[in-house]
Amino acid sequence: MSVVVLGSPEPGWFAWRPGADRSAAVRAATVRARRRVGVWVAGAGGAAGVVGGVLVGGAVGVPVGIAFFVVAAVVSVALILLLPVRVSEWDVVLAGSAGDVVHSDEFFGLDEQRRRGRRLCESFLAARGSKARLDPVRVGQVEVLLWRVLFALRDSLTVRRALRQAVNREGLSAAIAESTRALGSVDRRVDEFASALRILAEEADPELACAALRRVAALDPL
Known part of the structure; x- marks a missing residue:
């Protein structure tokens, strides 16, 4: 819909310019959402890699510990690229240009x-x-x-x-x-x-x- 009134928990509203192409805003919102996922996954993956690398390295050897850290990093990158991201209608609005949407x-x-x-x-x-x-x-x-x-x-x-x-x-x-x-x-x-x-x-x-x-x-x- 071009004109929307939102309810709780955050009352708000927005209106798209009639005929506006929202594809650029959708792409920008998706990129932002993926970055948020990336920060979370990278943080969790990095912490797991460091802790796992130290533990494995201490138990088996430093090369194995480094290998474990590298594997954790690769898995984190793969998750960032493969995990689906959720983009709400409001995310798209906030990513839209001032000439296309008022909110x-x-x-x-x-x-x-x-x-x-x-x-x-x-x-x-x-x-x-x-x-x-x-x-x-x-x-x-x-x-x-x-x-x-x-x-x-x-x-x-x-x-x-x-x-x-x-x-x-x-x-x-x-x-x-x-x-x-x-x-x-x-x-x-x-x-x-x-x-x-x-x-x-x-x-x-x-x-x-x-x-x-x-x-x-x-x-x-x-």
């Missing part, structure tokens, strides 16, 4: 915006799962709009963090005011889109739901 972890420290993104995703999923026979083409258009909104929200985080830390002293007042106005404009458009999307998600009447979908799909939120 809740990027909103760290700005809980209001993180919750905002979650509500948008929840409304979209509720609308897409509606029993009304919604036009799949328009649903796809709304998904593109949702992606644009989430992307814009993430893009605004740098300014939001800077404003939280800014001291309104002489020379900065104008810049702070301008940034605040720009964010206010973005927020108003996002809220308009979120409100229309929520109405669509809550509409039970099939005809009214189709009309609500047309209204959402016709919006230009940003």
Whole structure:
């Protein structure tokens, strides 16, 4: 799925850009997972090799002990290459590029915006799962709009963090005011889109739901 809302133990959400190729992210996530397995196996294999080499070398002879250590190292490498690695959907998300996926972890420290993104995703999923026979083409258009909104929200985080830390002293007042106005404009458009999307998600009447979908799909939120 392109849009996902996660539950416990770590509530979160993510949205892929519609049409994004995730193969590169899957490969990167697999490499990271294999490295984690490799660290564990190499550590365990190295410890076993050292201990076994010392014990065998002490009992039989140094050459045999060295041979045992080499065998343990070879087995460790083989296990790293052959053991299957488990890659979760969240691993793939974290390995994805910023141009392909937006996720809740990027909103760290700005809980209001993180919750905002979650509500948008929840409304979209509720609308897409509606029993009304919604036009799949328009649903796809709304998904593109949702992606644009989430992307814009993430893009605004740098300014939001800077404003939280800014001291309104002489020379900065104008810049702070301008940034605040720009964010206010973005927020108003996002809220308009979120409100229309929520109405669509809550509409039970099939005809009214189709009309609500047309209204959402016709919006230009940003």
